[in-house]
Amino acid sequence: MSRIRTVARNLLAAVVRRAPGISEEWAEAMLRELDYIPGEWESLFWSLGSAAAILRQSACALRAWLLKLPAPQEKSMNSTTRKTLGVLTGMGLALALAFAAFGLVVFTNLLVPSLHLDRIEWTHVLFIVILPEIIFIAAAVRLWRTRTPVAAGILITAVALATHVLMHFAHR
Secondary structure, X not given: OOHHHHHHHHHHHHHHHXXXXXXXXXXXXXXXXXXXXXXXXXXXXXXXXXXXXXXXXHXXXXXXXXXXXXXXXXXXXXXXXXXXXXXXXXXXXXXXXXXXXXXXXXXXXXXXXXXXXXXOHHHHHHHHHHHHHHHHHHHHHXXXXXXXXXXXXXXXXXXXXXXXXXXXXXXX
């Protein structure tokens, strides 16, 4: 037996061994028919075509089996995960507001440099600290009964921002 025919037989035999039960007889028949293919290259092409057909049949059987499976039930989040996600959401929203306020002051300074907002430190304190802090407290009060973890996240960020500002002024 030549090397090409040996490769063809080994390839088809490997695929036949892994064929699902539904197509097992059909796959073994293709393996037995390989002995009656006259040429070396023809036997290799027969083996490749048979292997592709068996794999397609296996994929169809797998697909049918997967479609019959019940859909997995989604696990609900436990209380700690839900609270943590709420706190992180509140912190993210508060930080987004603080960065938006900072960006608004910088953008206004770039658009209207004649206002000299970069020289007036109290405009920064007013627009970047005081107004967001008021919004943080109002949002936390409003959300406390319905979304306590989100309100807690907003308050944590408000306290962190206020502490940062106080440390800044204490250091000066």
